[in-house]
Amino acid sequence: MYERAASIVREAEVFIITAGAGMGVDSGLPDFRGDHGFWKAYPAYDRLGLSFAECATPMHFINDPHFAWGFYGHRTNLYRDTIPHEGFHIIKKWVERNNADYFVVTSNVDGQFQKAGYDEERICEVHGSIHWLQCQARCNNKIWRNEETFRIDETAMRASDPLPRCIVCGTVCRPNILMFDDYAWLQERTLAQNHAFDHFLKENSGRNIAVIEMGAGKAIPTIRKASERIGQNFKHATVIRINPREPGISSPHISLTSGAVEGLKHIDWLL
Numbered sequence: 001m002y003e004r005a006a007s008i009v010r011e012a013e014v015f016i017i018t019a020g021a022g023m024g025v026d027s028g029l030p031d032f033r034g035d036h037g038f039w040k041a042y043p044a045y046d047r048l049g050l051s052f053a054e055c056a057t058p059m060h061f062i063n064d065p066h067f068a069w070g071f072y073g074h075r076t077n078l079y080r081d082t083i084p085h086e087g088f089h090i091i092k093k094w095v096e097r098n099n100a101d102y103f104v105v106t107s108n109v110d111g112q113f114q115k116a117g118y119d120e121e122r123i124c125e126v127h128g129s130i131h132w133l134q135c136q137a138r139c140n141n142k143i144w145r146n147e148e149t150f151r152i153d154e155t156a157m158r159a160s161d162p163l164p165r166c167i168v169c170g171t172v173c174r175p176n177i178l179m180f181d182d183y184a185w186l187q188e189r190t191l192a193q194n195h196a197f198d199h200f201l202k203e204n205s206g207r208n209i210a211v212i213e214m215g216a217g218k219a220i221p222t223i224r225k226a227s228e229r230i231g232q233n234f235k236h237a238t239v240i241r242i243n244p245r246e247p248g249i250s251s252p253h254i255s256l257t258s259g260a261v262e263g264l265k266h267i268d269w270l271l
């Protein structure tokens, strides 16, 4: 399988990199696999008996904004402090080696691809980004950079004042992320990224495409489905799915049962 993966990488004229939360695991970030995975990363929510879906809702920004920003402020700090692992650089090296084009499609909100030097114009963040903010009341359509600093009491997972505020109406604002039961997410930034990606696909439809999927789980299968759709719709596209616990994809696509760094290094070694 690794030999086949290496030959697909060798032949690729286009790389489409699709990534879920597991992509961050080798950088030391938690994925949110099941309630227990989430509670292991955030023991405070275990004590409070709250699941990921119960924490990640816009309701808290209205009812208890210190609690809401406890979760999102902590994650903002964590993602800012994280150094993207070697795997990000291995794929960039392949792009350069083949003189290829690329695009990233991710459900991660953590901004790790930008941090690893990927071009902001070639990234689609399907669930938005924690590094951008919007009004929780949708008093306007603005989406602006998250340049706030956060102090979090990690025992209670509550943020201290001052909390970030809407640049127009002054109410506590929220990250520009699609949450659960979320009717207020402003999609404009993601829609523009989607549009750029559609255009990219049209331009590259006849070329050899390697879809490298990493860390995309089955629970919210947005990214897995996106990879599979590209694999089905484009004649010269092959998906390489890298996932240690939830591998599996039908032929001619390839599945590697390993972590992202381990899988990418193994392919790289064969090139």
Ligand SMILES: NC(=O)c1ccc[n+]([C@@H]2O[C@H](COP(=O)([O-])OP(=O)(O)OC[C@H]3O[C@@H](n4cnc5c(N)ncnc54)[C@H](O)[C@@H]3O)[C@@H](O)[C@H]2O)c1
Pocket: 019, 020, 021, 022, 023, 024, 025, 026, 029, 030, 031, 032, 033, 034, 107, 108, 109, 110, 111, 127, 214, 215, 216, 217, 218, 219, 220, 242, 243, 244, 245, 246, 258, 259, 260, 261
């Ligand atoms: N970093 C982030 O931005 C972040 C983190 C957690 C959750 N989320 C959000 O929560 C949702 C979670 O869905 P999901 O499918 O992305 O994550 P998930 O937590 O449901 O699944 C993670 C997947 O990564 C795999 N994995 C574990 N370790 C890995 C490794 N070392 N290398 C490669 N893969 C590994 C697991 O087997 C699993 O299939 C998404 O919608 C996302 O927006 C984002």
Ligand SMILES: [Zn+2]
Pocket: 135, 136, 137, 138, 139, 140, 166, 167, 168, 169, 170, 171
């Ligand atoms: Zn406002």
